[in-house]
Amino acid sequence: MPDATPLPDLLDELLRTYGPCGEEGAVRDVVRRELEPLADEVTVDPAGNLVALLHGTDRSAPPVRVAAHLDELSMMVKRVEPDGTLRVTSLGVMYPGNFGLGPVAVLGRRETLTGVLMLGSEHTTTDSMRIWETKPDQGDKAMDWSHVYVFTGRSAQDLAEAGVHPGTRVCVHADRRGLTRFGDFVGSSFLDDRAALTALVGTARLLRGRPHADTYLLATTSEEMGGIGATYASRTLPGELTVALDVGPAEPEYQVTVDGGPVVAYADDAVVYDRPVADALVDVGRELGLAPQTAVWQSFDSDASQAKAVGQAARAALVSLPTLSTHGYEVLHAGTVDRTARLLAAFLARPLPPV
Template sequence: MELAELTKCLSGLAGPSGFEESVREYISSYLHHAADEIRTDALGNMIAIKRCGKPGAKLILLDAHMDEIGFIVTGAKDGFLSFGMLGGVDQRMLPAREVMVLSDPPLYGVIDTMPPHVLTAEEKSKAIEPDKLFIDVGLTQEEALKAAPQGTPVVYAAGCDDLGQGQLCGKALDDRACAAVIIKAFERLADQELNADVCCLVSTQEEVGHRGATVAAFGLEPDIAIVVDVTHGKTPDGREALTDCGKGAAIGIGPNINTALARQLIALAEEKKIPYQPEAVPGGNSGTNAHAIQVARTGVVTALISLPLKYMHTPVEVVHISDMEAIVDLIAAYVESLEV
């Protein structure tokens, strides 16, 4: 499957933090033929490994997370579902929003809002507190509680569409677009004679604190890790973002990243003419799985390659396919460049 098509498929799956089953199953079955080993751990991480068969080969870990932000049902009032958040939801996105309640069978719902006709200008200028919002599933109190009991997860009901030239727009591109990137890189590498073992880790629960990657990195004990996640692309109201969509892979530089490895990636991008942009990552926490992986066990040489994305944590996230392709090329070039 092509990169864009795979991204669209992954975007459409429902997998909020802690409830990633359908994403994991899809990727496991997709990578089945390319990997030597496929397994799942106690936190639900999807681990696919390709061995090079050479003694003393290093293990290169590629990571992207499979979970997306979402909601969890906390109860019902008059048949409308109350909910809490799974991850950093932008509460301004919620009024008149369509969602999918992941009950069995799933229920379509709408987060209701007041008609503008009865609101004051003051009221209309304020974001609504999430505890005043409810999901309308068109059921009575009794039916709603039975169909979607407390603890039922919920995601945005949205797919992924083509936008303009060579762009995708949809939900959960953070971080399924990057999951698609490492899957394609893994597939490409699996066909080649390599000097390192490669692991494709599609991790869980990143949005609630890098929990999946923490245990996966411990269990796998990689020598080198390349974390692939999204970063903010510039928008008219967000000039302070450090990267631009369409300008290539964002190679992170900062304390959370091994400097020598970052320099090596930049040199490779220059040599192979792969579009890239350096991105400064201040502080010890990049806000990605690199934070957990760098300090796993006795420490891992870790790089962060980011995909510039606009409108993060909304159902209309936007990415450029060319940036995704650049990251696939860069990862493949890096692994191919490794010597015994």
Template structure:
């Protein structure tokens, strides 16, 4: 099919591991890319990465753009006598999707392939069939004897899902599009924005999936005059879901966030995002997300009241290994962010 963006980089970002607090591998990719696209790059004690493009006209006015690096995953909490791994969740999993999935265990001496066990339905009782799935009930099978497992794996080792990222019709599907597709959009915008009037700080944050922790800390250090966060949002535009619960629709463009459960975006900011999209002919839709938080909230009041906005990539099947986003929506997100940053002069009044 082909897309109007660098699919290979998106695939690398999504397939690279990085759970909350241990974003090392994906952070290396982000640092490499930001070094090529910004004037300077730095990290902080939590592992957030900031690439700065200095403003040509008003360098003292700062806009922060944020997208989080971490993906939901697990930490090994116990190794059973039989050599199976019990897990503690890092982020919000829907345990129904975990049965019989392949995983990768990141042990000290290297990665190990594993599968999440699933009991054949032939042997289940009626009570077992009706029992709700939970992460606490998940076990990972490494296909090794118990002594070998105990020698190779320790409590505290990390576990991520094993999945490739592929084209699916007009879409991209794989693991960790939340939020690597937005990291990708941010990096693409960083490459396209040339000599902005204001200073732009492109922020790749950590630990969003466990409470917006990286962005909250970064909001103190960066202290922007304006912040725009990027994240995926719900697109439940599939059979069986009422239209008012679908939130967004694939193929209808970038989503401009009005609210989620963590933030109400600044009206003047989301109105200007809409105005830029209309002026540039960029497909867009409005997002009202009933539950779920984003890094937007991490910047809104951490270092005093700040104007904030957010752009979202509509995504089906969130927090699974088959997260799916439309290629045109991804391109529209890049276009809108680039146009918005290019039009920011530091003179827009976002006060209420």
């Protein structure tokens, strides 16, 4: 087996790889490269999910599904203007101020182009109402997608030849996506959910001694659009429990700190999570000295809760990586990915708690 990519380097690679909703293939390829040497079977299902099966030591035990999502918050072309500018809308809950104005990648069918997400000049008046109304000392209206556009420097005909049209995905440019390291912390856009994917790979590496039950490690599609991939996988794969790996807001509202241990969720907007599983995760974390945190999330759902909410998973659990500024420029403690992998690997090495 080739030398494994160090987890920080893998995280940086994943962050720089485009994976908008419905076009996650490039990210899936990176995760597949890392999981194939560790899994007994690796496939891609009809929903585009990567499915890596690790056989358990007790083949009679009910299988477990563990999901981290491939997709990122991104944009989609709504229309191509005659002058070659693009009007875009969001894929997932995101606003222009969270992305930040600057370079973007336009993923045309035949060519990937560079554009710039723009508002326009601050040196304008009410003659430029779209700009004026976002100024705090003037219109004082929050910037929304109707205010911004993508400048491409190309003609409408050039864009058509590149395969750019309504429905084309637009992502924050790779130049703005690398991992920033500072002190005990790391920062980047799209740690949601690249950090969880890295933890999923770390879990597989720690499970070389085998999980207790057959375990399906899932890298799922279109979580930001409603948990679509995980819901399909929960319906089609054996087992009753889906465990999601995702970021979680490190905010005083939830008494969650960014430098604390992994967060075990007991509820979110979609469901109440399975209490025996959540309790078992907390117990394992305490035994390992990981200082697990607990939370009841609001304005939040996950692959697992969305699958359970529509009746495709009988049981659901969520382990969150405590993160500052979720759906913005996100910040993690540098030890969070490793702590999360250790918690999950130890949990999967034990029998599943009964209902």
